[in-house]
Amino acid sequence: MYCPLCKAEYRQGFTTCSDCQIALVATQQEVDAVAVDRLWTGDNRKKMEKILDGLMDAEIPFRSKETPKSQPWPWLSMLLFRFMKPRPTFEFHIDVMNKDSAKSKEVLRKIEDAEKVDEEED
Numbered sequence: 001m002y003c004p005l006c007k008a009e010y011r012q013g014f015t016t017c018s019d020c021q022i023a024l025v026a027t028q029q030e031v032d033a034v035a036v037d038r039l040w041t042g043d044n045r046k047k048m049e050k051i052l053d054g055l056m057d058a059e060i061p062f063r064s065k066e067t068p069k070s071q072p073w074p075w076l077s078m079l080l081f082r083f084m085k086p087r088p089t090f091e092f093h094i095d096v097m098n099k100d101s102a103k104s105k106e107v108l109r110k111i112e113d114a115e116k117v118d119e120e121e122d
């Protein structure tokens with residue numbers, strides 16, 4: 001069994017990907033038939049969480065990943081420090097299945113529009 005989104009392989013008996021919460025498919029060919037698109041890349045954890053919330057609300061399965069950044073921005077580290085334990089600076093990636101791409105871009109656009117309004121109010 002394989003996850004069509006994160007491409008992880010599962011033993012027989014599993015039906016759902018524990019990371020993506022979506023139904024597994026039986027064969028490698030079915031997995032290969034599912035294209036995965038990069039929806040968003042950035043280093044703003046708060047924005048990433050907003051996008052993930054939006055995707056969850058829209059019931060769009062996604063895969064998110066964080067990778068350590070080699071050149072942390074000091075101001076961002078300070079910002080993160082306010083919300084959570086000190087940790088290295090990360091870059092975030094959000095991937096969605098190609099069939100959800102248009103829908104998820106719509107979610108992203110709404111979030112970015114809302115952010116613009118926030119900025120104008122400041």
Ligand SMILES: [Zn+2]
Nearest residue numbers: 003006017020
């Ligand atoms: Zn998965």
